[in-house]
Amino acid sequence: MTTTAQMTRRRGHTRESGWQRAYYRLVAAGLTVAIGGPQIARLTSWLFEGSGIGSHALGLALLLAIFAGVVMLVSWAGPIMVSPADAWWLVLSPLNRRRTLTRSALILLMLLTAAGAILGVLGTAVFGRPEELLFAVLLGIAVMVAAGSAAVLLQEAEAEFDWVRLAAIFLVAVAGALIWLRPELPSLPIAQIAGVALIAAGLLMRTAWRALASFPARVLVNASARMVTAAAASLGLEPALLTSVAEERYWRHRRLRSRRWPREGRWLIVRSDLRMLSRRPGRLTVLAALTALPAFVCLAGGTLGIAVAVLLAGGLSAATATAAGARWDAQNPELPRMLAMRGLSPRAVAPAALAALWVGTAFAILSLAGFTPIWCILYGLSAAPGLTAGALRMARRGPVNHAMPVIDLGLGGIPTGPLFWAIAGVDIAALGNAPLLFGMTPLSLAVQAILGAVLLAAYLNRNR
Known part of the structure; x- marks a missing residue:
């Protein structure tokens, strides 16, 4: 019979030798040179x-x-x-x-x-x-x-x-x-x-x-x-874990002061979102500085359409920055039950306010730079509902569903699970602000305000 010690010794003899490791390294170096060589030559010629x-x-x-x-x-x-x-x-x-x-x-x-x-x-x-x-x-x-x-x-x-x-x-x-x-x-x-x-x-x-x-x-x-x-997040394609790591790192060494909660239940959730946002002054500073990014795009030679796309992406980021409470409610359903909260309406107040302020400020800077008329500041109010609905959906999406099928395009497969996870929320924000992407006119402003309000109301009514 073969004992455990003999099996262990046999495994020890099967270890790769030094020449095998050198061979693997030479093959890896050769592949790297073969793949990166043309790119390096192209960069050198440029x-x-x-x-x-x-x-x-x-x-x-x-x-x-x-x-x-x-x-x-x-x-x-x-x-x-x-x-x-x-x-x-x-x-x-x-x-x-x-x-x-x-x-x-x-x-x-x-x-x-x-x-x-x-x-x-x-x-x-x-x-x-x-x-x-x-x-x-x-x-x-x-x-x-x-x-x-x-x-x-x-x-x-x-x-x-x-x-x-x-x-x-x-x-x-x-x-x-x-x-x-x-x-x-x-x-x-x-x-x-x-x-x-x-x-x-x-x-x-x-x-x-x-x-x-x-x-x-x-x-x-x-x-x-x-x-x-x-x-683990990279190997398992779970980007939400990276957000948890960042939040845990930030709050680990912070000392927070407790205050008495308000008696009115309807303003309790709104106040908690605003309080949490006020405890991240660095995030507010970065968001305030990024309001000039669309104007920088135009000054750097970019078209107004690219600047508007960057502006909407920034507005969605600003709305998502205050939607952490909606993510916590989705991960811990006992919290809204404990607070007797019905629906997502209280969670939508802070993201809508910050999105409207960010988009309005960005359009004001574009107007001062001479790229848009001054009345485009009103797009901050019309874009806020669609951006809020998109931010809430992004915050409430769960882990990536890796059981979804893979689409074969001939050149390679595209997993639909990560794809649908990535566009969740972006689709609603793009749909709610589609009139702005096609032109800036008073008619598009009115249509966008109505469309965004309808989308936000439908989303909140569905998630009651």
Whole structure:
């Protein structure tokens, strides 16, 4: 008979050898070169044949926006993180903390270096200066490494304020100002700037490397749990889990003050939604700054139709920002029963008010820029019902139904479950604001107001 020990030893002999691992890596590298080589060659030809975009201010705004997005992604991911097994075993054991986190730090450094190199190449292409490609790549790497090192230091210090997010918002604001004002940028010596940036990045990286020795375990455990949930959401195609991760991260270290509830039951839900919105001042600040985005689209050369589409997307986002209560009611049906709430009418007040205010403000900025007449501000009131119905439907959609069939188009299959989940809510918002998409006239304003009110009333009546 074969014992368990013999079976275990047999499995040990079947492990892949070093030459097999090298073979797999060579095959993966070859496939990467074969797939990405033509794209890199195309980018290189565009880099050395093009002369960049017309306005350097727009190019710098684009680079700042990309840099802010990468910094936000790195900060959300950790930036220092370990696997769950390491977080609950190696990190909590009396081992050298810096040696335990060396692998994670090296991976972060490699990712920052690659992102910085791509940013430098894009900067060279945008400004049309291929002769300074090397210095631009070095500058991009130095900037990304410095930003990543600062994020590591903030993570180690357990800063109460999310300084990385504030810095990203500031960069986006600067990019918006560059698009709006379009100043004449002076010609700066890239070589000298790259040298100074490399020195500063080296100092920050050295400080971050020293901080790894005293990295708090609680931060690593939280980052590990957050990334496990994000990986599960990505593999299981459940984007709603990412929203739960973001909300849990925000409220974990917040201290809230309780107040007496109002006696009137009809205003209780409305007040709770407004109170929850007031506790997220950063979200309100971002929404207020994004009201100028449709005007920036027009100033950057986009058509008015594209600006209106961006405006409706922003209005839907503003309405969705206050629809968290509807999502909680759908996930926990006992809450509306405890509050004796019938229907979704109380939950629709705050999203409708914020959507009307956001759309009206965006149209006011478009009017000041000379792209639309001043009476288009009234579209804020007419667009709010349709956007509210779409936001409530988006908030109340459940998990993705992966049991739905797959549509075969010949070139590949399209799963209908994730597709229907993605368009849930967007369809109602687009239908309720269809007159605005076809033209801006007093007749379309009246038709949109009636159509949006009918859709919102029908949706609320159906979900009583």
